[in-house]
Amino acid sequence: MVKESTRLSAQDWARAALKAIADGGLAAVAVEPLARTLGVTKGSFYAHYRNRDELITAALAQWAQGHGEEGLTEFAAIADPARRLRELLTVVVQSVQPLAPSVHLSLLGDRSDPRVRDAVRQVNRARLDLLARTYRELGLSPDRATSRARVAYAAILGLAHLAQTDPDAPDSAALADEAAAVFLL
The missing domain is CATH 1.10.10.60 (Homeodomain-like)
Incomplete structure (x- = not known):
């Protein structure tokens, strides 16, 4: 109708x-x-x-804007880096739901499209930059902060991937606590 x-x-x-x-x-x-x-x-x-x-093109721009730098402003504004990291990890991990589709992960199948490549690169860059800055503020050297940010981000994407295929995924609140324990210094 x-x-x-x-x-x-x-x-x-x-x-x-x-x-x-x-x-x-x-x-x-x-x-x-x-x-x-x-x-x-x-x-x-x-x-x-x-x-x-x-x-x-418009949809990818909207996604990149909402999930990149602009989507992270609320977290970037948190002055205490430990609190910033804990809240960021908690929100991101708790948003991962069993069998829930993911724009980010779906776009990886279309990564040969330059629009997709640019949008994913923009979102990844904003997320990695915020994580690396947070780890630097927590006392890691720039190189270690960048490496730690990459590992934390890869783990988050991995959790999203697992959730897409696992109807029995663990409770997201428990995963958020575990992520915070692993990725906080």
Whole structure:
């Protein structure tokens, strides 16, 4: 059933595209199925975007903005580095849910696309920079801080990957406590 009176924004379409990407990568972004999911006609899409590629570009920009530097401002503002790290790890690990799709992990299958490569690089860079800065503030040398940040971030991505395939994943609160114990100095 199509709701003709529904007014969607370009951001609504981008959010729907991100959900499709999380579920099936870039190949899952198709105008007609998205319109059906959103309960509108394709005309709503064309009021905001000229084509699918433009939607994908907008969706990736929205994801990179929300999950990169801008998405981290709340954590970056925490003055105490130990508290910053604990809160960051807790929020990230607790957001990992069993069998939940992940935009980030799904995008890795499309990493040959330059738009994907740029968006993932931007998000990774912002996250790694914040982690490395936090570890430097905790007293590690710049090289050790960078290495520790990479290992912590890899563990977080690994937990997200495991959660996508494991319906019996451990409780996320317990994992958050364990992550904090392992990655705090």
